Amino acid sequence: MRQAIMYGPGDVRVEERDRPVLLAPTDAIIRVTAACVCGSDLWPWRGIEQTAGPTPMGHEYVGIVEEVGAEVARIKPGQFVIGSFMASDNTCEICQAGYQSRCIHVEFVGAGGAQAEYLRVPLADGTLVATPELPPADLVPSLLTASDVLGTGWFGAVAAEAGPGKTVAVVGDGAVGLHAILAAKHLGAERIIAMSRHESRQKLALDFGATDIVTERGDEGVARIKDMTGGYGAHSVIEAVGTQESMMQAIRSTRAGGHVGYVGVAHGVELPGTELFFAEVHLLGGPAPVRRFLPELIDLILTREIDPGRVFDLDLPLAEAAQGYRAMDDRRAIKTLLRP
Amino acid sequence: MRQAIMYGPGDVRVEERDRPVLLAPTDAIIRVTAACVCGSDLWPWRGIEQTAGPTPMGHEYVGIVEEVGAEVARIKPGQFVIGSFMASDNTCEICQAGYQSRCIHVEFVGAGGAQAEYLRVPLADGTLVATPELPPADLVPSLLTASDVLGTGWFGAVAAEAGPGKTVAVVGDGAVGLHAILAAKHLGAERIIAMSRHESRQKLALDFGATDIVTERGDEGVARIKDMTGGYGAHSVIEAVGTQESMMQAIRSTRAGGHVGYVGVAHGVELPGTELFFAEVHLLGGPAPVRRFLPELIDLILTREIDPGRVFDLDLPLAEAAQGYRAMDDRRAIKTLLRP
Structure with a gap:
């Protein structure tokens, strides 16, 4: 064969x-x-x-x-x-x-x-x-x-507890991130922020249910999410990349008590314990x-x-x-x- | 004054x-x-x-x-x-x-x-x-x-989702760990494993509701918890120390899909992303x-x-x-x- x-x-x-x-x-x-x-x-x-x-x-x-x-x-x-x-x-x-x-x-x-x-x-x-x-x-x-890819995006959204009344941010605009948007929409999220700087992906993100597009990344991306959420951060953040930068962007974009669902296969990621402790966010991820x-x-x-x-x-x-x-x-x- | x-x-x-x-x-x-x-x-x-x-x-x-x-x-x-x-x-x-x-x-x-x-x-x-x-x-x-201390142990048990039908392990036998046992008991946990090698603390752990004492630490402690849980690991693990060793012991003692509640103030902790990804456990912790x-x-x-x-x-x-x-x-x- x-x-x-x-x-x-x-x-x-x-x-x-x-x-x-x-x-x-x-x-x-x-x-x-x-x-x-x-x-x-x-x-x-x-x-x-x-x-x-x-x-x-x-x-x-x-x-x-x-x-x-x-x-x-x-x-x-x-x-x-x-x-x-x-x-x-x-x-x-x-x-x-x-x-x-x-x-x-x-x-x-x-x-x-x-x-x-x-x-x-x-x-x-x-x-x-x-x-x-x-x-x-x-x-x-x-x-x-x-x-x-759909099941992985879905798991990310479920792990991040996307649902009614929630503001959801998605880090990563690959197929998994796009499917996480679709899942968040299906789960009833109120606001879905796609973090993307690629026009064709932004378009599909909007078609799948994103309500907002944020093009900034890293600290600037985090600052934008905070601005958009009364200073609190998003309730639910889905990480769909797997790098140190994207994980930290996801954790820092999440309000205390909020949920990070991470589904990007981790590559070279080390989570700093003290920052994680004081971030006080729920983390769940892994192979979907x-x-x-x-x-x-x-x-x-x-x-x-x-x-x-x-x-x-x-x-x-x-x-x-x-x-x-x-x-x-x-x-x-x-x-x-x-x-x- | x-x-x-x-x-x-x-x-x-x-x-x-x-x-x-x-x-x-x-x-x-x-x-x-x-x-x-x-x-x-x-x-x-x-x-x-x-x-x-x-x-x-x-x-x-x-x-x-x-x-x-x-x-x-x-x-x-x-x-x-x-x-x-x-x-x-x-x-x-x-x-x-x-x-x-x-x-x-x-x-x-x-x-x-x-x-x-x-x-x-x-x-x-x-x-x-x-x-x-x-x-x-x-x-x-x-x-x-x-x-x-009681509120912190309580948060650890709640964050680890201790409750009916659950096997709960507690890493750390200080006052917070002991109170986490008390909380797990109150929350209805079926089995509560205290990880302790100090006699006076073991006694209080049993009085507070622990059903088992494990004296091994690190990899040996993890192996004991796996042995006691059909190879799966505990459903709920409370980390009440704050060191790299205790965090890894907690994560590794938890079954996939289980919950780690970590309340020991992190000191010098770095969580390896790849291991965390494949551990697929829920993590929640921070100042209670x-x-x-x-x-x-x-x-x-x-x-x-x-x-x-x-x-x-x-x-x-x-x-x-x-x-x-x-x-x-x-x-x-x-x-x-x-x-x-």
Whole structure:
């Protein structure tokens, strides 16, 4: 089968590899209908994160179940499925509490690489959610977002306790940040401030529900948020970047007693204990427990109440994966969809 | 009046100083019935925290109102009052949300020093709570704890979401940690694990509601908590020390999706972003919004439902304040009460 492999910074090649096979009786093999490039895939592309040799890429997927292991009972061949980037049994105490991304048996689905024709999904019964029937083609991009980027933005908004009467600020205008805006809107937030200086992203932010755009960053960005909130800071701030600057911007933009939901994968972040102590904000973040939100998100997409697939502004055949990475790295594309 | 002044590490002197006077129309002056030595007073005593010249000490107090400013309406001379160590207007958005220790007009009550015969309390109407009548003498120590140490332990337990069905671990066996146990018990926690290696503190921990004692620390302590919780970690962990080791012990003892309430004043703490991201725990901490809990705590004490004053195992006249510091520093005393 054809599969995208990263050989090093800026070097993604699509080449022929063996099709994955069932390794455990709880596995499923799916034929990938669509995959995409994640903001986190850009860390190794940029050389900020090291890879140990050629690495299969991608961890976001929708597809048709091809084959299931002997212990898979709920998921059946022929079903159209969406799954989280983290495999979970969905039965352990952590899963039952809604933190499936930290399941006691968690596995990274992307280990095999989802930017490929076929993908092995561990713990298929816990990880995958099937749609009632094959979805219309125009909904495939939106359903694909539920696999990670939408679920991650959603988790950020839920972790930040966005809701009625709340002023929400979003740090980061990538696809995750944009989906956090969509989530905050759906959760009923009163005011949603998008922190962005890119025109096309500002436009989508407004379409997704942002009420205000702030172009300042760092201390100036914090000062603007304070100005806009009577000096208090926002009730809820979603961090969707993962750098020291963005984390501190998020924490400092939040009022005491408010909530920071951080979903940008942390890179080189160190939180100063004394400042954090006196900031007195709630912090919750990490790899999003997408599985918690999947049934609701799939329903909102199938009923066309939300249209998260709009973050895909580049749609390429898998063979052109490298172009998709490059376009996102250059910020010419918000997010690239890849069709095997 | 007589007042305790810290001249430098290990050097606390009780000397004659001017009585405080009303500086703002929202101030009150109280005659201090009892004050005490806080664990945080030991940081400068040990020289870990610098003081800029001779410093009035103490920020925990109960007393009788002597005089009020022209704009004080609720608090009246002659009342017996308890107040937080942080003055708050109790009306701003932060206060209304229950985070009075970060009030938009917050002032540190201890600036004037509560280990003294008289104390100026800013924002008296927002900060002080009066008892319905003069309390019996034997309840004074317990009422005094509500000013900080009990309220701080209580906040730790609330921030860690201790409650029914929860396994709670407490890192730190000082008075705050012990009161966090008392709070977790009152909040209905199923299992309360005290991490302590001091016999007298273990005994009080058990009396306050601890169900288990763990004597291991650091990685070994974390491993014990995991062992005791089916490999998951505790649902709720209260950090009541403030060091890097204790913060990491608290975070690592908490299951994914669980809650850390941290109330030890952070000293030299840096939280590693990547570990925090993948730990996926809720974090909330800071100076406790004691004012939020005061009415409830005073009621629980006056009805003798809780007996937090048991943390005072040394009761000295103010003149002997230095002995009280030394006994706590040597861990011969859990907490020292000072009577002006």
